Amino acid sequence: MTIAGTMLKEALLIGVVIYACSIFGIYTAPPGVLAAFWPANAVLLGLLVRRDHPPGLAHWLAAAAGYMLASLYMDHGWAKSVMLACTNMLGVAVGHILLARLDEAHQGLRHPRSMMRFLLVVVGASAAAGVSGIFVNPVLFGGSHAYGFAFWFCTELVSYIAILPVMLTLPDARRWLKDHRRRADWPQWRLEYLAPLAAFAGSLWLGTQLGGPGAIAYPVPAMLWCALSYSLFATAGITLLFSMWTLLAIASGTLVLGASVDSPQAIMSLRVGVTLTALAPLTVASVMVARNELLERLKYAASHDHLTQVLNRSGFMLRADGLLTTPHLLRRPVAVLMMDIDHFKKVNDSYGHAAGDVVLKEFAAIAQGCLRAGDLLGRLGGEEFAVLLPGCVPEDARLIAQRICDAVARHGMPVGDGQLLNCTVSIGVYSEPQVATPIETMLSAADAALYRAKEAGRNRVMLS
Numbered sequence: 001m002t003i004a005g006t007m008l009k010e011a012l013l014i015g016v017v018i019y020a021c022s023i024f025g026i027y028t029a030p031p032g033v034l035a036a037f038w039p040a041n042a043v044l045l046g047l048l049v050r051r052d053h054p055p056g057l058a059h060w061l062a063a064a065a066g067y068m069l070a071s072l073y074m075d076h077g078w079a080k081s082v083m084l085a086c087t088n089m090l091g092v093a094v095g096h097i098l099l100a101r102l103d104e105a106h107q108g109l110r111h112p113r114s115m116m117r118f119l120l121v122v123v124g125a126s127a128a129a130g131v132s133g134i135f136v137n138p139v140l141f142g143g144s145h146a147y148g149f150a151f152w153f154c155t156e157l158v159s160y161i162a163i164l165p166v167m168l169t170l171p172d173a174r175r176w177l178k179d180h181r182r183r184a185d186w187p188q189w190r191l192e193y194l195a196p197l198a199a200f201a202g203s204l205w206l207g208t209q210l211g212g213p214g215a216i217a218y219p220v221p222a223m224l225w226c227a228l229s230y231s232l233f234a235t236a237g238i239t240l241l242f243s244m245w246t247l248l249a250i251a252s253g254t255l256v257l258g259a260s261v262d263s264p265q266a267i268m269s270l271r272v273g274v275t276l277t278a279l280a281p282l283t284v285a286s287v288m289v290a291r292n293e294l295l296e297r298l299k300y301a302a303s304h305d306h307l308t309q310v311l312n313r314s315g316f317m318l319r320a321d322g323l324l325t326t327p328h329l330l331r332r333p334v335a336v337l338m339m340d341i342d343h344f345k346k347v348n349d350s351y352g353h354a355a356g357d358v359v360l361k362e363f364a365a366i367a368q369g370c371l372r373a374g375d376l377l378g379r380l381g382g383e384e385f386a387v388l389l390p391g392c393v394p395e396d397a398r399l400i401a402q403r404i405c406d407a408v409a410r411h412g413m414p415v416g417d418g419q420l421l422n423c424t425v426s427i428g429v430y431s432e433p434q435v436a437t438p439i440e441t442m443l444s445a446a447d448a449a450l451y452r453a454k455e456a457g458r459n460r461v462m463l464s
């Protein structure tokens, strides 16, 4: 599809979504007053920020059309519809300017301080809508300027805090499916993973049974547990559920606070208070994401060779040990290869250490290209590499080793100044009909075969 076609499709989608959200908001409003829950602006801001490129005029026009059509459909008249649409768009535009200034990690709420920045953004966006409310409220609803600001500000703040985190952390569907299809632990999903969610539901129910002003905060510990256990997106969904449920349960009398919440000030204070409560679990979830990403990076750095990006010695040994004790591999054949680039010292001496590094990287890439997805390749040190071939019969192991040997000999290694150097590799192979020996012993046997390959003139495969 052309760029213009994609833009048009996106703009159309935005228009339809904003129309639907506006109709929903209008239907939840008591007659003659402004909607108390208005999801359209938070949804629009989320949609615009999640795009890869800044929104164009078509996106803004489509959103404006969505607001206008919904308002006209509800018989608001042209003047009122234009004023309301302008107020909505102003808040979203300010929110977009502020949110676009944050880096990607903060936009995705994946940094310990993200929620603080998020709060500043939504306060800014809500204040912009509030300023518009100062002018619009007396004209449309006959209320005061101050009430216009306060009402618009609070309504916007509540919906931004409740909805926007869900929009910002919504996983990319294609990437999510790819990750979860690959995940080895997917079938081991257990019932106890539901415990934090059950505690959350239980605490909501307990609140309805015990009542009183403190009942609002009963779900906080369960939400913190959810934040420590689930993804950021799931936590955002749970906090949205909490805000919606609490406000609806109070309005319908299911949750009895025991204090009168009937003045406009008290209602606004309650709505803002409930939504602000959700910031604590969201902050914990953001800290968890940052911590988990850091742990992943550290784990990768500790188990991989920084030059070739294949496993380092300890990473290889650990993964090999794990593989060799996997129940379904226990009765299957296994093979290991020990590989050593021939006369590598000469490469360093003749072309320099940097050229030697390039040869190591190229070699690792060639070897990796000759292996299957389940095989392990590691750099044990210097110019010495090892491969573990689970489920591989001796003849196949020899063929794979020969394939690597031939591929290396064929490949011209770029060693600078446009020069291509033909390197060779010697490989020792050790195989077992079924897993019986520890990885260290298998590597020693393959190493002995490698030594014989070097002795026999290099650039060859030798079986142990």
Ligand SMILES: Nc1nc2c(ncn2[C@@H]2O[C@H](COP(=O)(O)OP(=O)(O)OP(=O)(O)O)[C@@H](O)[C@H]2O)c(=O)[nH]1
Binding pocket: 307, 340, 341, 342, 343, 344, 345, 346, 348, 352, 353, 354, 355, 356, 357, 360, 381, 382, 383, 454, 458
């Ligand atoms: N460029 C570069 N060289 C390295 C690295 N690690 C080890 N070396 C070099 O690798 C060379 C290994 O040389 P030797 O063990 O003597 O073996 P060789 O020259 O390959 O000879 P044979 O193995 O007998 O064919 C040494 O010169 C090390 O300095 C590295 O990370 N980068």
